[in-house]
Amino acid sequence: MKTLSIKDIAVKAGVSITTVSFIINGKAKEKSISEAVIKKVEEIIKESGYKPNQIARSLRTGNSNIIGLIIEDISNSFFSRIARLIEDKAYKKGYKIIYSSTENDVEKAKDLINMFKSRKVDGYIISPTKGIEEDINALLADNKPVILFDRNLSDVETHYVGADHFKASYQSIESFIKDGKRKIALVTTDIDVEQIVERFDGYKKALIDHQITYSDELVLKIHFNQDETETIAEMKNLFLKKEIDAVLFATNYLAISGLKALKQLNKQIGDDFSVIAYDDHEVFELHTPSISAVQQPLEEIAETVIQLILNQLSSKAKAENQKVIIPAKLIER
């Protein structure tokens, strides 16, 4: 069964292609097409089940009603939840999402941008890796809306939405200190992106502000993408060697690995050993004892992101760049 084209509809209705197009695009009134014709055409469209070919449409108009979403890893619950929220909201406005994971690999990220570019996506939502500044700037030069989220790039002048990582981290450490902790460790990753750096800075600053000397020895940087068993081994090492009384994990997957390490060591979390995780996860609520976590307001982030991009898309005029920093909340459990 050959799929229908606008031409088939036109022939069936005995009018021109142009007329059908106007009707489909709601320009019938404006172009003064008679009620009778409108009705007839609409009827034929309905009963024949004709759906415009979006590809042809895109080719002609240069836009696609698709938003490209580039994230680090869809299987990470932080991203998959954000993705779901963004998708939902976009869908309601008639936009579709194409997503892809970069796996924090610059080359793949560049590839993806090219991919999206040649598919003429209307806008980009990106949680960027370091090293794609140029590519993003090229998009901006090309006048495409780009919203960065989760992590900012200082060399890129565009909208950004993210949590206040520095403050959240600072407050977490402060809460440890209030509980009398002094030997506070940080487990983080070695990827060099802004939000990770901020979490680190918050940790450091909080210590110093409270007259605790910062020590490199209490900071464990896990190599990104390394095998989990090795990660766990390194953590065990940290937990055993030092008399640590508290640890902040800079990401949820690190915290999960950390909990596994503790379980293997049979080390109890309790009065003399506290942990806080960055980014909440169901594991933390259900864990015994339950684990405090820094909760990023996903809903709010998604909402802001989508708001910003839709604004951009509707008003061709380039709006003032906005940097929206949303406070994160420490859930004490």
Next chain:
Amino acid sequence: MKTLSIKDIAVKAGVSITTVSFIINGKAKEKSISEAVIKKVEEIIKESGYKPNQIARSLRTGNSNIIGLIIEDISNSFFSRIARLIEDKAYKKGYKIIYSSTENDVEKAKDLINMFKSRKVDGYIISPTKGIEEDINALLADNKPVILFDRNLSDVETHYVGADHFKASYQSIESFIKDGKRKIALVTTDIDVEQIVERFDGYKKALIDHQITYSDELVLKIHFNQDETETIAEMKNLFLKKEIDAVLFATNYLAISGLKALKQLNKQIGDDFSVIAYDDHEVFELHTPSISAVQQPLEEIAETVIQLILNQLSSKAKAENQKVIIPAKLIER
């Protein structure tokens, strides 16, 4: 900066558009274009950074190198992991994925199929909801490859990949029985899809085969999409009223809610109260005590799915429909 077209390249190289097109598509040899021309054109393409417009390409060729992935909910870790694996494998073969979540809503699912159809995706990977049989059959009639996964539709004749839900469920119950349990509950959902039904049937059959009478009272069907607090309330009810000594949860999110309910009730999991969850989740490994779970072989499912669809895509000939049932594994913890 106007984006380059094939025409610009042709002009710059002093050859025809056709020639450039042949070179881009690797048909240069076959069409006997001279080495010299090939080289020159390739050079110009490289230095100018020209990328073919995929939209135009799609319009002309009728395919897009895009595979549509339709799942229930990307924020569910089962699906997000599968999605990640599928994306990965597809990417390596030069295919992109567009995904969307149905939220188990037939109307949205139909919408999505239409969406994808008008975007000319080359193939579909679908974890279907009930009620879209017709739409899928239409795709098949249109000669588009469709792979169903996770849940099958009996009224649709196409490839299917999924775990052996019946058996996994059966074995879970058997393992309870071996441990001396007799009052075994099932918490499931009320959505009427094959894999949920199979899990239910496995439960029932195992009981009967071991001379335990089946009782409706021990089966709790949670309304899909209902608020979690209500879900938890219903579960508490079940756990309190009856002297249940074991419970099988038919999905991972139900199990997570169940654990929350138990926590609120302060009811311990242990010798006199066992649970098994369907679909593994990090929560279960880290829970104290850790929770047994039925683990679906995600990697294998993703691999099989992608294999099947790529086969379909490369050999225009419609292959024999395959129903691949992959055993699930009960991880006893």
Next chain:
DNA sequence: TTGAGATAGTAAAACGTTTTATGTTTTCGG
């Protein structure tokens, strides 16, 4: 009764490719 504006509609170009059919030049065996 005229002609200006409103009303109703359409032809054709353009978007950027791929591909078919065709044209020109070169090579080389006899």
Next chain:
DNA sequence: CCGAAAACATAAAACGTTTTACTATCTCAA
């Protein structure tokens, strides 16, 4: 040195839309 085949290259149609510019008819105020 002829002519057929091989080598090299291209023009133009087609994919399915949107949109610009245009034609034709009708209405009604002056």
